[in-house]
Amino acid sequence: MNIESAGVLNYHERTKHQLNAYAKGPGSLDWDDQPQPFRRFTGCEIVTLPKPGAELAVLFADLDTPALINPLTVNLTSIGLLLELGFGLSAWKQFGPDRWSLRCNPSSGNLHPTEVYLVCTDADLLAPGVYHYVSYDHYLEQRSRFAGPELGAAVYIGLSSLHWREAWKYGERAFRYCQHDTGHALAALSYAAACLGWSVELCSAASDADIAALLGIDRDADFVKDEREYPDLICKLHYGPLPDTTSDIAGLNQVLTQTKWFGKAPALSGRHFYRWPIIDEVTAQAEKPVTVPERWQTELKALPTTRLSLPASELIRQRRSAQHFNGKAEALPLADFQRILAALQANAKPPFSTWNWQPQVDIMLFVHRVDGLEPGLYWLPRSATSLTDFKAAMSADFVWQAIEAPYPFYLLTGGNVRQAAKTLSCHQPIASDSAFSLGMLARFAENVDSAAWHYRRLFWECGLLGQILYLEAEAAGVRGTGIGCFFDDAVHGVLGLQNNTWQSLYHFTVGTPLDDGRLQSFPAYGHLG
Template sequence: MSDEVRAYHALSKHRPDAWAPGPGHLEWSTQPAPFRRYAGARCIALPRRPLEETPRYDQPFAGPVGAPGPFDAASIGQLLYDSLALSAWKEDGGNRWALRVNPSSGNLHPTEAYLLAPAGSLEGPAVLAHYAPDLHGLEVRAELPAALALPAGGLLLGLSSIHWREAWKYGERAYRYCQHDLGHALAAIAIAASALGWRVRLLGQVPDARLDALLGLDRPGFEEAERADALLWISAPDAPLPRLPGTLLDGLAALELDGTPNRLSREQRHWPELERVLQLCRAPAQVDGDDAFTPGRQTDDNPGLPLRPLLHRRRSAQAMDGRTGIHADLLLAWLRRLMPENSPVPLALAGAPQVDLLLFVHRVQGLEPGLYWLARGAAPEAELAQGLREDFLWRRVPGELPLYRLLEGDARGLAGFLSCGQDIAADGCVALAMLARFDQALEQGAWRYPRLFWECGLLGQLLYLEAEAAGLSGTGIGCYFDDAVHELLGLADSRWQSLYHFTLGRARWDERLTTAPAYPE
């Protein structure tokens, strides 16, 4: 399986002389609908608090905030509103589209969410429900009989992907972007949960194939395939991980479901290598980790800033001004946020961090322009230089962070070229490439491959929020020349692979677009 995953990864690389296999042009008549809906399912409208009712921005990163909230409609609604809901509507020339709290490649949003809520949490029996972000409501697919008792003391939240949503635009490379978006969603959910005093952990005891049945995704009626990715346990910080007995799993898989899934596209094109890697990388049952989050120190880098307005204000920049700079203290604060000990993201099953960062520093007062490496723990620091260019300096920047200067000089042109020639990578304050321990992950199993992208997506979501908190903007860059990055590093093997690019700076916004609220007041 490892060789087949490597073959997909090689096939889906962009190169200066050849793009990864894709559609070539966009067939607008087959663009997938942006929302999965279940016709005929009863819908529960969810409440949401005013954005002014909020903890400070830094608080959720230091640990769950305050006493755990009750598991009721108000708290469940707030969790989903602050992580997966719409954030605004945009309009231009008669075209109208929604933006969401969680970022997505091309704003295509392949990630869907399904809630298993215990009896009483929604003032009735336990339910399996699909979250409909366009309504900010739950579409009830089944009410559970009393004999199927869900674990007490928390919520089960399943995440899935509709890969056609991304493949319509990106072809074979779309599998990568779906996994990035899964990581974005994981981080968004973890932060929103922490603001409610809750903790998020991944449950690995249900294999992906069985999780499809648990969420009702294996039933007839889906014109576009949807596959389960992850099952989350959301609970009070000290609540133990539940055990899901086989009788419960069998009972959930046998439920009679309400609602018919909508057809998203009048036709779709199949991408065989994407479909192959999807099957190869489905996770088996695993032993659950017991600790998703070790509280970090309270940084107070953004004293007094409210959390929820930032969550809902986050936008992906389309262009940077090419002039704005930042101070080194701000960049170092951003990088501290990305260290594993300082973030409540659910990585218990991923073990040690697998991603380090290669930084292209452009306009940072107090830090020389050039190429830098942030060691997040993906490899022992003593081994970082192995297999890389001999002329790298590996000069540690003074301070607490394991940040090393590799090369000095203007890296703007280099950053732009490596990101498929996109000026946005050169016109920000700093750009970066996320480098994953590729060989090491695949030695543990093909199912580790998508989780490398999850970790990159988690980091991307944190960078989005850090930029917003500083009054700036960021954007993820999925288009880059994979092997050109590796050639820059002097890599002769695949121990490191670049899996996601990102840039941060002062955005230039398109003033022709009009903005409307996400939901009617």
């Protein structure tokens, strides 16, 4: 094992929650110094985007057959709609004097470490350069202007993570949550593009260093030291189906010698009382080099129909994380449950059309109240080989009773598993009061051994699955919530797993929400007039 992979494994073990102790985090939260949720750069020209909030005729069910969606014309209106549906505000909430925003892309603790950049080489759309998207104001800040080699007219979307936003609350485990949110954001971008009849190509060969240089986030003097951003992904927009060829950003970096940069990022916090050097260490150890271009694809497969025939844009904007569930609600219809499970299987529809790698994550299900399905612990394999591998690694006591649905899943053991789900998810009732909850188990050791940066990729895949669950829950008339707090090794113990061949990386829960009548809701962009 190389040094980088060993360091990543050390970080993962160190940041596990245990039944008798949680991973290291702040002893208290400095609420007066919570990081600002919206980054802005001073000294940049502003490009105002057309007013957000337009609804599209495309239904969420239409995204199952994206080739039938007529592409919108590329202009500032459609680009603004893409950014809004992917990363914009969806509502404001208020309780007493406290007021906070919600966004279309989910985030751990609603802290939003993901920053979004647009790289444009299309002079008919925008002056060629790099732009930072500010979701609060729904505008672009021009961070750079470049001239140079003829690159063709194209638009790229880059994602970065601001680790401090998560570490302020979650301490050492924050690096994990930032990676979840990258996966959430990638899926949100893919869904948003599909609503416009467009597609998103992940430029998976690009290195972190190249992405950072292109987006300007490697310019240390432009950022407060403890509030740096770190590169995650860059994608190319296509105004129709994905082409057969793959793209890279190597040519884009030719413009850096003729680029003029603008703006500096003011501090998001006045103090940084707690510091977490292990996050800096694992960030360096999990840095991605240039890799061989990859694009793993599967065929377009028919899915069961969704219950609600809502416009996709409306459903995306109404997505919320449920805070509480009704533990006595009616059971989730079996057809809805089957649709949700089928949507988690790799398919040539968004967001999997944007995902370049074979499935590495399978699903453990705690079924509580699904109509026509025995409560118990279940297993959903997501690749052809994982079923055999898991049977060999798991407890010999499981029955492995096949349940035939659009995609088969398996009963491991029947019975009431509500208390187990609650205990394993850090004693949170959201895992037991729902219709079902789940854990995402990744093929871990072999991925991290082969390349340390694959650690991040596993979390991205989990976040992508999480966004699918969020939207599919809304389409079924219920609601979902991601769960980042769980007792890692206790989860493995329930399954009989003995080593780090497989590891639990993310939990999720779906059910009938209990709304808090004390909360007031306000329109997402009412402050823009």
